[in-house]
Amino acid sequence: MIDRGRIRRSTVMQRIGWAMALVVAVLLIALAGFALRGGI
């Protein structure tokens, strides 16, 4: 689980890293859902 306090205490570049990690996580979840949606 992402520690919100840790994000608030991170530098700008670290926060970009968190944001990009979040974006990639959402993309991977969507991709997995797409691939598994009834795949055989």
Next chain:
Amino acid sequence: MPAAALIVIYLALVLTPLGLAWAQGLPPRTVWDELASGLGLLAMAMILVEFAQLGRFRAVTARVGSDVVMRSHQLLARVALAFALLHPFFYVSALSDPPDWDVTRQTVVSYAWPAIWPGLVAWLGLGVVVTMALARDVAGYRYEIWRGLHGLGAVLVACAGVLHALRAGRYSGDDLLGWVWIAGLGLALTALAVVYGVAPALRARNPWRVRSVTPAALRTWRLRLTPEGAHRLRYRAGQFAWLTIGRQPFSLNDNPFSIASAPSQGPELEFIIKELGDATNRIGQIAPGTRVYVEGPHGHLTLTGQDDAPGIALIAGGVGIAPLLGILREMAARGDPRPSLLIYGNRVPEQIACGEALQALAQDHGTQVVHVLSEPPEGWTGETGFVDARMLQRHVAQAGRRDWLFVLCGPPPMLRAVETALLDLGVPARRILSEQFVYD
């Protein structure tokens, strides 16, 4: 609109093709085939959205800063490359042309050359474009060559990728998704055309002229521009602009410089420019009267929305003083009653830029100016070493300034150190604004 909304917009744009493919309800294939198609859909969408992250769109740069826009452009391009590289390797269905009855191409993966070659071009092209970008500093390309090749390569990848999707894609064969790809490509190319064609054409009608170039410090120059006509640059103190100096407005050779003047001081612009080993080495040779085109303003290093901060602390490293000088000048010109502190780090005293202007601000506006030298001469009575946690402990924590606004500009290592130290002292992240003076 908060910066988080940009993430939501980004995800909505990138996930639209995948969602449309999902909604088609085609009969399922193997998980691996679906994964391969999904990777291709995501990679293509990410590549097209990269064109909106060029760092030249003020609606975005003024909100989150150019550093953030360019970093996300770079990081997301790498993810798109990874998705694109993996895309062809997950197909497990037979490689052949589909039988006539299989109109949804669910039993095979087509290897028909007209469908495959654009994909191959995009696949290889993307690898080359991203590799060239990663190797940019090592390879030492000339800036305008690099920029031209990067743009052309991106156009090639986008066009070939969309052509591949339309010809080979199982889901992109659908009319709606096909039109989404064409519209996306159209928007991407429009974004590029605006930055490299339309915007320079508009700038050509509003030229500027060099009024003077004078030394500001060791290998550092003060460049003053005056508008040729009644036009003005509407900017906020602390922002920066891209300057095309002595070239035609469509030149790829422009450079970003922070504006050191204040909007309230009048229409003229002042820039503090350090010789950094590239085109900036010739700044001192620019003749007065040289024509300049100004693109901007960009950047979020401003006091906008920070009216509730009880004081302003500015921390500069080297030529990072330029935007902070603009902020101090604007505060003085507007009679901002809030106390201000400037911590200005350099190596040697000869590198202190605009010393007289800073002295005047200290006397007239009451700004506390703290000079820090890492290689002080004998008899130096100011601070020594680097702007570090111990120094900030004294000037920030012990001085009761934790709730001030902190505006940082300097080299990346200094910014990281100062930002971390301020956070450790309990300064809230929303009270820290920072901008690297290295644009990559």
